[in-house]
Amino acid sequence: MFNTKAFGDSKFRFQSLTLVFYLIGFVVVLAETIFHIYGKSLCLAEGCRIVESFVKGGDLILLIAGLVLFGVLIFLSSYKFPEKIKPLIEYIHSGILIAALSVEGYLLGFQLFIIKELCIFCLTVFGILFISICLRLFKKRLEMVYAFAGFVCLILITYFVNPEINLIPSSRYVLVYSRGCPHCEEVIQFCKTHSISVQTIEAKEISGILRTLKIEHVPVLFCDEGTTKKFIVGQAEIKEYLLSQAPQTTTQEGVCPIFEKEKCQ
Structure with missing residues (x-):
């Protein structure tokens, strides 16, 4: 007989674990934002500075986007929505993760194939999103397959179409x-x-x-x-x-050095 209680407990554990990763992501991005305001960074790799130099408006734009992303994901995971709209909320939740991992695909491809430098902070955010999406797959949210598809497509695009700077x-x-x-x-x-x-x-x-x-x-x-x-x-x-x-050297024609006669002009 199918144990609905065990399934419910497992689903709750996955949801709680997903929320924990969202909270970790929010804290990491918030810490980097605070460091950024004071002219510092958690990431000391050269790739972080190179990625920042290519972002219109500076790294702060990406950090604000990260705070909004994890803030919304935390809200969607923790708020008790009415039962009748829960299916819609789940699809919105999945859609945000699909878009987020697709963006990470471009950022990772940009680092791997264009600048050939890795941003440790970006990789950390990618890892958090990747694990969160895997947890939703375990919850039978099969639409998460589209997140991996979008990720792979964006990486391939940056591989085949790049300025080779x-x-x-x-x-x-x-x-x-x-x-x-x-x-x-x-x-x-x-x-x-x-x-x-x-x-x-x-x-x-x-x-x-x-x-x-x-x-x-x-x-x-x-x-x-x-x-x-x-x-x-x-x-x-x-x-x-x-x-x-070229270095300028002064020479005289029609003379011979006293000690280096082979250099006679």
């Missing part, structure tokens, strides 16, 4: 070239002749970035001058710039 090498000078481009080859040979250290990358490997910057021609030189970043387009302009940055 991380592919520009970290170097003072990076020369973007195309095979068969005589102007590119001329610049490369110029750098070899003058012993200028330049890292090269083929244009097709960062085509997304070039389109974003509205760069339609090669060669292109990306320059990292510390606080100043610039790019220079064109063979003559690149050669002129590199010569201007």
